[in-house]
Amino acid sequence: MHVLIVVDMQNDFIDGALGTAEAVAIVPNVVKKIRDFDGIVLATKDTHGEDYLSTQEGKNLPVVHCVKGTEGWELNPSVAELIDEPAIEKPTFGSVRLGEVLAALSRKAPVEDITLIGLCTDICVISNAMIAKAYLPEVPVIVDASCCAGVTPASHNNALEAMKVCQIQVVNQE
Template identity: 60%
Template sequence: MRKILIVIDMQKDFVDGALGTKEAVAIVPNVVEKIKRYDIKDVFATRDTHQPNYMETQEGKNLPVVHCVEGTEGWEINKAVAAVLDGATIFDKPTFGSAALCDAILKLSKEEELEIEMVGLCTDICVVSNALMLKAFMPEVKISVDSSCCAGVTVEKHEAALETMRSCQINVI
């Protein structure tokens, strides 16, 4: 069985930038150590990727904080995480969930048996969105989320997202 790791949006703006939190900063060492446990060919990552017109988008109207604009420092993956992601497959995504990531993982699941582990930011937005998308496309694939390698917008929202994932048969560790 091939075990893969998906690292969601470990970008400067979510760690210690425009939308950063102390909880996000605190998980960086855990995420780095988690990535080191995997062969880099089995590591996939996402980058939240917005354009300069972000504030005009549906998301921008609902979350009016400019963040992760492609090419900016805030869009870049946290330096410590980026140092261990070298060689990983990275998907830029314009919204919470990544259809391209799901397509790639679904294709792999048809070639060999998979087990998926997920980490990253923010638990209650992009982590839960991608976890539920993957589960919907691959209901028989074991998917887990390492809660010590995730942080939410708030501690309460982090916990609520973990509970939502548990309810949808995603293993929370």
């Protein structure tokens, strides 16, 4: 089985509190990738509470975003309509729960590969790619660069290069 992980394609990361032009630009690519994917599609959602600014992350990134129940926390509507399973909520960059879900899937049937797409390449995509690699070290982990955007174009590219060194395959990199 093939697994596609759609990381944090939420309104706040696309055109909301932490949105970027690059994030807006990848939405059509992400939608096409999900539509064309032959396998299991999982999604994650960055999830914070009203106390975000008092958390360690909030102290280092003092921009309130992805507060559970807000419009910014919701998946982009074009993406949401293509996701069948409930999104995995994660209060941190990387999701241990995602790793557990991947491990459970691999106990049911062989996982041939895991592809990650979404936001932000340099924070949550790289973190979850490393978790996927840690939970299923013999399964190829792939990141489709054309379906990812970082905080900046430079940090996006730095993350792609870091993932390559960690034996994560990067495809469709310009």
